[in-house]
Amino acid sequence: MNVTQDPAAAATDWGPFGRPIFDDPKARALSRVGVVDVGSNSVRLVVFDGAARSPAYFYNEKIMCALGAGLSDSGRLNPEGRARALSALRRFQHLARGMGLPPLSAVATAAVRDAEDGPDFCAEVLRETGLKIHVIDGREEARLSAQGVLLGWPGAYGLVCDIGGSSMELAEIHENTVGRRVTSPLGPLKLRDIKGGRKGRRDYIREVMEQLKSEMGTQRDRLFLVGGSWRAIARIDMHRRGYRLKVLHEYRMSAKDVRETAKYIEKRDLDKLRSDCGISSTRMALVPYAIDVLTRLIHTFKPKDIAVSSYGIREGLLYEQMPQRLRARDPLIEASRFAEMKDARVPGFGKTLYDFVSPLFSGARHSKRRLVKAACLLHDVSWRAHPDYRAEVCFDNATRANLGGLKHSERVFLGLALLHRYSNKRHGSSFEYLYDLLDEKGQHEAEVLGKAMRFGAMLMVTSNGEIGDLQWQPRKRVLHVTLPDSARPLYGEVAESRLKSLAKALDASVDLKFSKPAPEPEPEPEQAPE
Secondary structure (H helix, E strand, C coil): CCCCCCHHHHCCCCHHHCCCCCCCHHHHCCCEEEEEEECCCEEEEEEEECCCCCCEEEEEEEEECCCCCCHHHHCCCCHHHHHHHHHHHHHHHHHHHHHCCCCCEEEECHHHHHCCCHHHHHHHHHHHHCCCEEECCHHHHHHHHHHHHHHHCCCCCEEEEEECCCCEEEEEEECCEEEEEEEECCCHHHHCCCCCHHHHHHHHHHHHHHHHHHHHCCCCCEEEEECHHHHHHHHHHHHHHCCCCCCCCCCEECHHHHHHHHHHHHHCCHHHHHHHHCCCHHHHCCHHHHHHHHHHHHHHHCCCEEEEECCCHHHHHHHHCCCHHHHCCCHHHHHHHHHHHHHCCCCCHHHHHHHHHHHHHCCCCHHHHHHHHHHHHHCCCCCCCCCCCHHHHHHHHHHHCCCCCCCHHHHHHHHHHHHHHHCCCCCCCCCHHHHHHCCHHHHHHHHHHHHHHHHHHHHCCCCCCCCCEEEEECCCCEEEEEEEHHHHHHCCHHHHHHHHHHHHHHCCEEEEEEECCCCCCCCCCCCCCC
8 A cells, every 4th residue: 555645635734733744854864863872881873763753763782881990090991891892883883884874973971081092992983983983071961861851752841860881961951942961970880989888979979969959950840860770770660669561761750769769779689680670780780879879869959750761862962963843843743643654554544533533532631632643643553463463462562662752651541542443342451450550531531532543444445535523512421423425335334333332432322414415516507609
């Protein structure tokens, strides 16, 4: 089936979400971009693909090199780590050429900028691989990490904290801009070299944190955590709490959770905890230092809540290249449109379906309407899955996909709506253990949406054809359904059964009618010849 967007559909008003722009030339230029992050602890290549505003990870490889290990004592890069990093960068450059990528964007952070042999390392990399590394200072590192958070959370506000191996950066974000930002030596690799044991380390962390507070001022909004050590702590917090959705992006913790997890780490055998949580031994060795930083950070700034971000400096590099009109887009909607154009049987029908089901959510907030829109765009992208498993495949994709701007409860809402697109019942699913991440009202709304899409899909013929109207009277519990006369052949027993299922979910009666076709204009009488 042709996945090219219908020009007529492209010209249509898309309502509050705007027309899709992932196919705009400036957005297409960002559809396959590779970035390299040479950090103090790891060296990573990420290749982004798909809708630039909400990119998928086409390729993602990390090598733990510990370039910054021992830097405080020697003043130089770790020799073994340097050799491993050079080998990794040779491989990354070779992979990029094989993928036909434009030149890689490569940045190096604290270890390379602080080491006396950092310039020599960059020159060796350029000579051996042809890859030019841009060494950025701490404030620039903070800015790029904050932009990575903005890529995932448009309009986010609060304090971004990015922890690497040799440094920790803070940046404030508000109204899609990055404000004050600072850098500090509170990276775990440097903290290992602080004298005086744990007491000496904690005293040092407290002293540095007070300096950071004096520079950043009061920061009591949301705290966004960026960096591998924070993600490792989040994994441990999930394990301690028995949290079931193992998606780190947008995982939420409270200050109390962090304090409890700090005690949990202190009392557990680290090797067993590492194995239970799926954390590498290299990363786990840094966790005891990182948790001391996090507890002091929270005590100092007292954020209202804490969110883990999988997006950071690498995503910030991509965000840097985006035109403003692309930055302003909703990443969830752009990603969903891209998926529809690429994988749906009738690309463009998602908008028609959204217009059809919208009256059921007429009083909903924008946050709910964007989920309804995304569900309609994604309603048919999993059609290739086996019919017996299609509902569960949809749920799994929605809850675990790399989608920005989604809380975990919203992932479950989207998953349940798509599950009900293919199944009347949700009980008995292998994902039933995740349902309670969404309250009962949300579960019911997702069911209504899914069953409305299930009925509307029976009327799918063309991307922009008229399929009818729904009008919902919640007080009278009446669902008015008006279908065009041309849809009579489509309203068979399966469609009727699906409409009854929707009505049952709404606890409503149905008023169904077919609109009469508009009369054709009468031909004008011929003029008599003069």
